[in-house]
Amino acid sequence: MSPSHIHVPTDCRTVTEILSRVGDKWSVQVVVQMGEGPKRFNELRRAVTGISQRMLTLTLRGLERDGLVTRTVYPTIPPRVDYQLTGLGCSLLKTVRGLGDWAIQNRDEILAARRRFDSGGDERDETHSDAA
Amino acid sequence: MSPSHIHVPTDCRTVTEILSRVGDKWSVQVVVQMGEGPKRFNELRRAVTGISQRMLTLTLRGLERDGLVTRTVYPTIPPRVDYQLTGLGCSLLKTVRGLGDWAIQNRDEILAARRRFDSGGDERDETHSDAA
DNA sequence: CAGCATCCGCTTGGATACTG
DNA sequence: CAGTATCCAAGCGGATGCTG
Numbered sequence: 001m002s003p004s005h006i007h008v009p010t011d012c013r014t015v016t017e018i019l020s021r022v023g024d025k026w027s028v029q030v031v032v033q034m035g036e037g038p039k040r041f042n043e044l045r046r047a048v049t050g051i052s053q054r055m056l057t058l059t060l061r062g063l064e065r066d067g068l069v070t071r072t073v074y075p076t077i078p079p080r081v082d083y084q085l086t087g088l089g090c091s092l093l094k095t096v097r098g099l100g101d102w103a104i105q106n107r108d109e110i111l112a113a114r115r116r117f118d119s120g121g122d123e124r125d126e127t128h129s130d131a132a
Numbered sequence: 133m134s135p136s137h138i139h140v141p142t143d144c145r146t147v148t149e150i151l152s153r154v155g156d157k158w159s160v161q162v163v164v165q166m167g168e169g170p171k172r173f174n175e176l177r178r179a180v181t182g183i184s185q186r187m188l189t190l191t192l193r194g195l196e197r198d199g200l201v202t203r204t205v206y207p208t209i210p211p212r213v214d215y216q217l218t219g220l221g222c223s224l225l226k227t228v229r230g231l232g233d234w235a236i237q238n239r240d241e242i243l244a245a246r247r248r249f250d251s252g253g254d255e256r257d258e259t260h261s262d263a264a
Numbered sequence: 265c266a267g268c269a270t271c272c273g274c275t276t277g278g279a280t281a282c283t284g
Numbered sequence: 285c286a287g288t289a290t291c292c293a294a295g296c297g298g299a300t301g302c303t304g
Contacts, residue, residue, distance in 0.1 A: 012161050012180075015228070018235035018242075023155020025297075029144050041266050048144075052298055057267065067245025078265040079304080088241060095234040096147070102227040103150035104143055109220060110150075113199025157277075173286050184278055189287065210285040211284080 021066060026051055026059045028096055031085065034069060035093050038084040068092060153198060158183055158191045160228055163217065166201060167225045170216040200224060 022028055026048065033039060033047045045056055060083055063069040068089035074080040085093065154160055158180065165171060165179045177188055192215055195201045200221035206212040217225065 012164060014235045014239050015160055015164075015232040016157070017239070018231065019155050019160055020157070021242075022231075023151050025148070025152070028147055028151055032144060032147075045266095053267075054269095054299085055297060058297090065246055065249040066242045067249075068242075073266095076265095077304095079267085081266060088238060088245075091238070092234065095231055098230045099150065099154075099227050100143070100147040102224065103146045106220060106223070107146050107149070110153075110198045110200075113220075114197055117197040117199075185287075186279085186289095187277060190277090205286095208285095209284095211287085213286060 021062070022092070022096065024059070024062075026055055027063060030056070030059050030063065031068070031089060031093050031096065034083060034085045034089070038072075038082045041081050041083070044083065063089070153194070154224070154228065156191070156194075158187055159195060162188070162191050162195065163200070163221060163225055163228065166215060166217045166221070170204075170214045173213050173215070176215065195221070 022031075029048045029051070030044060033044055039047070041056070041060075044060075045051060045053065048056070051059075060069065060071070064071050064083075066088075067086055069083050069085055072082040072084070074082070154163075161180045161183070162176060165176055171179070173188070173192075176192075177183060177185060180188070183191075192201065192203070196203050196215075198220075199218055201215050201217055204214045204216070206214070
């Protein structure tokens, strides 16, 4: 029942909502890993360097909750659990790759700007004597 | 001197780097506001609902540091400071809109999945009796 | 193997008060 | 108007130990 005919230019709250879903420390990396197909828990753990077991669990729960991944349990011994992107998850992955490409393309420029800012912290802006 | 000929599919570290830049609570909203043209400090403050003065300052400093916005000071009384997107900032805005559109399009589906997950927390996955 | 529970530090961010 | 400085609470995330 949302008024979808009112096309707000990039509705702020919704974007923020999604960004906080995807903007955490690990979600994107985990999603990217699953882009190559279904993955088991420890497989993901090894693939995503530096992630703790706790955070992998939490991240996967969050993604599952939002319908981005499915969790399939095989009650064998030892147990086996597969995580896989849903259609929604795949489409998110595609979109995130857009941001990823941007990041890769502009990484050097950003790092340069950062160094410039960090070294000289006083001549960074043009002070205009003229005013309204 | 980075080996740019090795095209890693969405280099994980770089993406994470940028996401943590843009994935904080306010950056995107601030950037979106500036997309409509240069803005003064309190103008941004009013436009971005809920932001504290402290966080607006920090957010703008961060964006300026990364070369995404410029800060122009008019030493008048009272002082006036304009913030404006750089070319880099504009290109980021465009990219972020991609994610924004995705968010808007799939918002309902995500919220539905979330409700489903939160209500029944046990029948959420298919347990397969078959295994490897 | 795939988790859950606990503890604990660090960072993020809000509220408030003060300044040029 | 456009900040800076301080204090403080909540949440994120790491380390460790235990379970089915």
